[in-house]
Amino acid sequence: MAERKIHEDQKYIDGLAQNNALVIRAVYDKFASKVIHYICNNSGDRDDAEDIIQEVLVIIYEQARDKNLKLTCPFDAYFFLLCKRKWLNELKKSSRKAVTTEDENVYRNEEAEILVTETDVSVAKEKLFEVMFDRLGKACKELLQASFRMKSMEEVADTLGITYAYARKKKSLCIGKLTDMVRRSPEYEKIKSS
Amino acid sequence: MEKQDYILFEDYLSGALSTSDRQKLEARLQSDKELNAWFETYREASAYLERTFGKAEDTAAFRDKVSGISEEYFRKQERKPRVRKLLRWQIAVAASVLILLGIFLSRRMTVPSYEDYAIYPEISLVVRGEENAELYRAETAFNHKNYEEAARLFGEILREDPAHAEISLYYAIALVEQNRFGEADMVFAGLIGSRSVFRTEALWYGALSKLKQKDYEACRELLRKIPDSSANHTAAQKLLKRLPE
Numbered sequence: 001m002a003e004r005k006i007h008e009d010q011k012y013i014d015g016l017a018q019n020n021a022l023v024i025r026a027v028y029d030k031f032a033s034k035v036i037h038y039i040c041n042n043s044g045d046r047d048d049a050e051d052i053i054q055e056v057l058v059i060i061y062e063q064a065r066d067k068n069l070k071l072t073c074p075f076d077a078y079f080f081l082l083c084k085r086k087w088l089n090e091l092k093k094s095s096r097k098a099v100t101t102e103d104e105n106v107y108r109n110e111e112a113e114i115l116v117t118e119t120d121v122s123v124a125k126e127k128l129f130e131v132m133f134d135r136l137g138k139a140c141k142e143l144l145q146a147s148f149r150m151k152s153m154e155e156v157a158d159t160l161g162i163t164y165a166y167a168r169k170k171k172s173l174c175i176g177k178l179t180d181m182v183r184r185s186p187e188y189e190k191i192k193s194s
Numbered sequence: 195m196e197k198q199d200y201i202l203f204e205d206y207l208s209g210a211l212s213t214s215d216r217q218k219l220e221a222r223l224q225s226d227k228e229l230n231a232w233f234e235t236y237r238e239a240s241a242y243l244e245r246t247f248g249k250a251e252d253t254a255a256f257r258d259k260v261s262g263i264s265e266e267y268f269r270k271q272e273r274k275p276r277v278r279k280l281l282r283w284q285i286a287v288a289a290s291v292l293i294l295l296g297i298f299l300s301r302r303m304t305v306p307s308y309e310d311y312a313i314y315p316e317i318s319l320v321v322r323g324e325e326n327a328e329l330y331r332a333e334t335a336f337n338h339k340n341y342e343e344a345a346r347l348f349g350e351i352l353r354e355d356p357a358h359a360e361i362s363l364y365y366a367i368a369l370v371e372q373n374r375f376g377e378a379d380m381v382f383a384g385l386i387g388s389r390s391v392f393r394t395e396a397l398w399y400g401a402l403s404k405l406k407q408k409d410y411e412a413c414r415e416l417l418r419k420i421p422d423s424s425a426n427h428t429a430a431q432k433l434l435k436r437l438p439e
Contacts, residue, residue, distance in 0.1 A: 008423075015391040019256045020360060021263065021318050023391055026425050028267040050268050054260055061256050066245050129242040148247035169201060175243070176200030179236045 004111070009075035016057065017064035027057070031076055035083040043096045044087060052090070056082045063119055073111035081109075081116045124191050132181040140174035147171045195232050203236045262318060306436040308406035311429070312371075317364060336364055341371035359390035363399065370403045378403050386419075398426040401433070410437045 015023025036049040059082065063069040071078060133141070146156045147167075157167040182188055205211045206219055223230045245253075319333045332347035348365035352358060362381050369378035382400035385392050397420045404413035414437055420430040 011391045016256075018391075019252070019259055020391065021259055022315075022360065022363075022395060024260055024263050025267075025315060028263060029425055032267060046268065050264055054257070054264055057260050058253065058257055062245065062253065065249070065252070066241070125238070126242065126245075129239060130246070133243075133246075144243055145247050148243045149250075168204070172200045172204030173197060175204065175236060175239050176195065176197065178239045178243075179200070179232060180195065182239065183232065183235050 004070070004072040007071045007073055007075070010071045012075045013060065013064045013069055013071050016061050019061075024057070027075075027079070028053075031079050034076070034080055038080070038084060039087050042087065043091060048087070048090070052083050052087050056086055059119065059123060063122065067122060069119075072115060073109050077109040077112035078115055081112050082119060085116065085120065121191060128182055128185065128187050128191065129178070131187075132178055132185065135181060136174065136177060140170075140177060143167065143170050144174050144178075195229075199229070199232070200236065203233055204240075207237065207240060259318065266316075305438055306405065306433060308402055311402050311405070311433065314367060319360065319364075332361075332364075336368060339371075341368040344368040345372060345374070359385060359388065359392045363392045363395055366396070366403075367399055370399070370406060373406070375403060375407050386416075394420055394424040394426065398424070398430060401430070405433075405437075410439075413437060 012023060012027060016027070032049075032053055035053055036046060039049040039052060040046065056079065060069070060079070133144075136144075143156070143160065146159060147153065150156050150159070153167050153171070154164055156171075157164040160167065162170070202211075202215075202219055206216060211219065223233055314336075316337050317333055319329050328347055328351055332344055332351060335341075335344035335347060345365060345368035348361050348368060351361055352365060355361070362385055366378045366381035366385070369375075369381070379400065382396045382403065385396035386400060390396075397416050401413045401416035401420075404410070404416060414434060417430040417434050420427055424430075
């Protein structure tokens, strides 16, 4: 596949990754009204729009910070499509009806669809890890939380009252367990093939 | 997967393997697709844990900032007064009064002033989980329009972190408020020449600095550089029309 060109709106992505108040404000000022309009015309209200926008901004923030998100379409298109899909999912969950409006095609942007699909896969994977982490035993959960919160494994060993060597070994086995659970879940296959 | 392999993965990722052991594992990963796939998932699991627990505070800080700005945005919109529809005759009366007033005041009113435009949003630079008393003091001073104190504190912060674009911008604004134009314009010029996201903000506030100095030509030059995509573009175009020759 040819190299995908980065859109100049990447500045918004970078600004969000930097937790930059001016950029966050600019996103609201420029792009929120379209989302509010869409949700209000689609069985939702302003409170729903407020929640969806916040959740989507956190998703973009994490994609930018951790996955080095490169924007290959206008920010508007990416942001709107993420909000729209998230809202349609919410509607599905609450079995409220979605109203499909005719002007929907106006917002179609192929690059944005590709990018949003990538983001969706990444979010679905995240969710799967979250669910599986929750199913780990208490000891593993504690050890992993400590391992990733604290600066060193010495500190972890001290806090949990175990030896350093055991803490290290246990950490790899617990991540191994998580790896195993994720790979063996039917959900994993579904995400992989999407 | 064998327990031993997970221990090996962890040692590999944390850089604890000897050169020869590392090369051995890399060779196995190359030849054994199954092992490679498990290794990739192990790596993803580890990255997931890092994001979830290692960077939890960063995410919480971002959420806080977004929720503050969101609150501001949505409440502000709700407060927007409804425009009352005027009757036709009311419009006619109002228009003629305006025309008369306009004739009297046109000379004075056409020259825009810095004060008309210098409206700053409340800034929030301090993020949760970050202990930075100095930044908090600077932010508070700025929001209370105590620009002398704000400029002093921003200046100190920038001495330690000169490349901080957001703080540079507020520093320059605080300087303009005190008529310290030379210093302010230098900071704006630095931001304008950079690739920072604050570049267009610097163009706008830099132009306002020139407006306050009544250097209309320089003001015009900066305003013209503000791109269409900027939030300040419309305001810039309006100001351009109002500037005296």
